[in-house]
Amino acid sequence: MIAEILSVGTELLMGQIVNTNAQFISEHFPETDVYVYYHTVVGDNEKRLKECLLIALSRADVVITTGGLGPTQDDLTKEVVSMAIGKKMVVNEEVLKGINGFFAKKGRRMTKNNAKQAYFPEDSILITNKMGTAPGCLIEYQNKIIIMLPGPPREMQPMFMESVIPYFSKNTSHKLHSVFIRLFGIGESSMENKISDLIKTQTNPTIAPYAKSGEVTLRVTAKYNAKSESYKNIMKPVLDEIDKRLGEYIYSYDNIDLKEVVFLLLRDKHLTVSFAESCTGGLLSKYLTDISGSSEVFDSSFITYSNESKIIQLGVSKKTLIKHGEVSEQTVSEMVSGLQKKTTSNLVLAITGIAGPSGGSRKKPVGTVYLGLGYKKKIHTQKLNLWGSRDRIRHVTCLHAFNFIRKTLLQEENV
Amino acid sequence: MIAEILSVGTELLMGQIVNTNAQFISEHFPETDVYVYYHTVVGDNEKRLKECLLIALSRADVVITTGGLGPTQDDLTKEVVSMAIGKKMVVNEEVLKGINGFFAKKGRRMTKNNAKQAYFPEDSILITNKMGTAPGCLIEYQNKIIIMLPGPPREMQPMFMESVIPYFSKNTSHKLHSVFIRLFGIGESSMENKISDLIKTQTNPTIAPYAKSGEVTLRVTAKYNAKSESYKNIMKPVLDEIDKRLGEYIYSYDNIDLKEVVFLLLRDKHLTVSFAESCTGGLLSKYLTDISGSSEVFDSSFITYSNESKIIQLGVSKKTLIKHGEVSEQTVSEMVSGLQKKTTSNLVLAITGIAGPSGGSRKKPVGTVYLGLGYKKKIHTQKLNLWGSRDRIRHVTCLHAFNFIRKTLLQEENV
Numbered sequence A, B: 001m002i003a004e005i006l007s008v009g010t011e012l013l014m015g016q017i018v019n020t021n022a023q024f025i026s027e028h029f030p031e032t033d034v035y036v037y038y039h040t041v042v043g044d045n046e047k048r049l050k051e052c053l054l055i056a057l058s059r060a061d062v063v064i065t066t067g068g069l070g071p072t073q074d075d076l077t078k079e080v081v082s083m084a085i086g087k088k089m090v091v092n093e094e095v096l097k098g099i100n101g102f103f104a105k106k107g108r109r110m111t112k113n114n115a116k117q118a119y120f121p122e123d124s125i126l127i128t129n130k131m132g133t134a135p136g137c138l139i140e141y142q143n144k145i146i147i148m149l150p151g152p153p154r155e156m157q158p159m160f161m162e163s164v165i166p167y168f169s170k171n172t173s174h175k176l177h178s179v180f181i182r183l184f185g186i187g188e189s190s191m192e193n194k195i196s197d198l199i200k201t202q203t204n205p206t207i208a209p210y211a212k213s214g215e216v217t218l219r220v221t222a223k224y225n226a227k228s229e230s231y232k233n234i235m236k237p238v239l240d241e242i243d244k245r246l247g248e249y250i251y252s253y254d255n256i257d258l259k260e261v262v263f264l265l266l267r268d269k270h271l272t273v274s275f276a277e278s279c280t281g282g283l284l285s286k287y288l289t290d291i292s293g294s295s296e297v298f299d300s301s302f303i304t305y306s307n308e309s310k311i312i313q314l315g316v317s318k319k320t321l322i323k324h325g326e327v328s329e330q331t332v333s334e335m336v337s338g339l340q341k342k343t344t345s346n347l348v349l350a351i352t353g354i355a356g357p358s359g360g361s362r363k364k365p366v367g368t369v370y371l372g373l374g375y376k377k378k379i380h381t382q383k384l385n386l387w388g389s390r391d392r393i394r395h396v397t398c399l400h401a402f403n404f405i406r407k408t409l410l411q412e413e414n415v
Helices: A020-032 A046-059 A077-084 A093-105 A112-118 A153-169 A188-200 A231-249 A258-268 A283-289 A307-314 A318-324 A329-342 A390-414 B020-032 B046-059 B077-084 B093-105 B112-118 B153-169 B188-200 B231-249 B258-268 B283-289 B307-314 B318-324 B329-342 B390-414
Strands: A002-008 A035-042 A062-066 A089-091 A119-121 A125-127 A136-141 A144-149 A174-184 A206-212 A215-225 A250-252 A273-277 A298-304 A347-353 A368-375 A378-385 B002-008 B035-042 B062-066 B089-091 B119-121 B125-127 B136-141 B144-149 B174-184 B206-212 B215-225 B250-252 B273-277 B298-304 B347-353 B368-375 B378-385
Touching: A002 A020, A002 A046, A020 A035, A020 A062, A020 A153, A020 A174, A035 A046, A035 B046, A046 A062, A046 A077, A046 B035, A046 B046, A077 A089, A077 A119, A077 A144, A089 A093, A093 A112, A112 A119, A119 A136, A125 A153, A136 A153, A144 A153, A174 A231, A188 A206, A188 A215, A188 A231, A215 A231, A231 A250, A250 A258, A258 A283, A258 A390, A273 A283, A273 A329, A283 A298, A283 A390, A283 B283, A298 A307, A298 A329, A298 B307, A307 A318, A307 A329, A307 B298, A318 A329, A329 A347, A329 A368, A329 A378, A347 A390, A368 A390, A378 A390, B002 B020, B002 B046, B020 B035, B020 B062, B020 B153, B020 B174, B035 B046, B046 B062, B046 B077, B077 B089, B077 B119, B077 B144, B089 B093, B093 B112, B112 B119, B119 B136, B125 B153, B136 B153, B144 B153, B174 B231, B188 B206, B188 B215, B188 B231, B215 B231, B231 B250, B250 B258, B258 B283, B258 B390, B273 B283, B273 B329, B283 B298, B283 B390, B298 B307, B298 B329, B307 B318, B307 B329, B318 B329, B329 B347, B329 B368, B329 B378, B347 B390, B368 B390, B378 B390
Parallel strands: A002 A035, A002 A062, A062 A144, A273 A298, A273 A347, B002 B035, B002 B062, B062 B144, B273 B298, B273 B347
Antiparallel strands: A035 B035, A089 A119, A125 A136, A136 A144, A174 A215, A174 A250, A206 A215, A298 B298, A347 A368, A368 A378, B089 B119, B125 B136, B136 B144, B174 B215, B174 B250, B206 B215, B347 B368, B368 B378
């Protein structure tokens, strides 16, 4: 089936918000064999909305609207749809009672505007909204299906996943299953080169590469008949081949990111870490502590941004800083030694580098970063030559740092 | 004039990317009296693209396309436009030479596919692309204007700002000027209440409130005739009134954020800072060091995530931790004292709190945060009761921390 997403809202046309609803729906609809061919955005204007709706009904089997279900005069999606398809608006007593109760609880009386949210085109099926007061609805009309959902993503998304997807799934025995393979240490084009034959000849499963600053993800999607097939069998030959060619770069098959992989590794091994950060300025620690429960593995960090603080807090020698510079293998090694003395962590990692945009030189351009890792009485170092903006360099440095930890811990297992 | 944005690309319909181009253009076009009434997204398909183009030409004065200008078979925007309006495709020799040179430099020969990028509908005006190989173009056709830009935002954005905006500006003597007033410490609805009469009766300038987690921005936009009016005169009465009612919450009129305001304050006063972070885990330091040049004011931070590290690194007493808990006024004060001993910074700030989602109790629920600030031998503390996700609590804590520093430094000036 072909779908069109019709997003209603002047704030989209003024560029105040970006249309993430269209992206979300487009991404998930194919799971039920519904394919999005058009997105349209129109303002809160009766005439233009009606015209857009009629165009959508002329070229798509499914029209899904987002926005315009609220209580104000501006919200007119349901009203325009009912008019366009010649249906009356009828009240849903249960919804009306719910809205009444909502205001009673607050010690206020429901206004006429709010009652508007309890009216729906005749014969429509209600879609419950657990996150807000405006329910959605679905109506079948002359072999077409019209679905109306609210605009706020935190309301729209669960309604789509919990009501719309199941509605279409029941009509199809075909299902989709995706595996997200996450890679680090290889660029998008190098990766594509290594599997270009697989991408070109893909049928089922399909393979889609995505790049995000410093990282690559491959989505492998199998289409299968849930009654007679197993997606595992369909996927296996392709997954095996990808693993053979790209295995050294793959760090996850579960769509979890590097920091989570490192967190789980450390937790399973009952290890704690501490960091010393210079150019990343706290970003590495921030990433690890994004994870609730990171206190199980994370002890402390020293953000030694100034040279003086490297000397005072970590005991880096002034001589080293003068002779080799703050961005050097020697300095990062001394930062590691300092960390080992100051903390009781099992594994410590230090970072010093030039994140830019200024501070680079011919010998040490912006993007020069040293990592130092101390584990089991050994100090390992790594030099990175990164490119891009300050934000990118800081972010990619953290990815390398997590990967350094990951590789060190996995190597140990293989010895 | 009324505009429609027609974005071409199957990756948008598959939800692989979100249509930020439509947002960007919608936001900036009104500066030249062009108003976006429709967004449409369609795939790389000749028939459907042509149909969408004809609909757009029937309802808008300006049709601006993004995407489909590249070298592959899939890229067919220029071809479809020229067909739809009955123009021949003609080669632009200069562009062709440029593409040839691009490949020669790489020691490769230009393929036929790449030559495609040098062909444009007859009579069109070229739009230079400094960031890529595919130029855009503009063509006037029967009182309509069709503009074709490439899809990648880093190519499209400068082309739009440097070529499209000036093209339309020359036809209008009206200009827009916006001031962004940034506020902290007041919610969106309280702010709206305080100025609801101004918002309701707005004509010129217009007032638009925006909320972003923990912060509020007011955009005040004046429309003026550049030849005969000054935007300052139009804005002044409204800006004065807003300042009178909301001045205590306003921290910037220049659309710079809290961390930058703090950075500039510290720099101008030749002060340095150090932080001790517990629940924010490095985020406060990360925010400050997002600013290139922050080394002028930032010395170091201690991220003391574990209780043990609070004792070892900052000298917080075990007794205090047991008696009052790690999230308490007493603990944060001792963290401040520890920081003052460990660093030579003029101002130090410490944070301890419960970011959640777990770790809360009835007495200290998730969102309980203490800030401690040490400056000129005095220690000030502040208790926050925040709500929301772990990410939100950590982010809003940092905003409060920066605001605490800002208020302390400004108070000093007023004494």
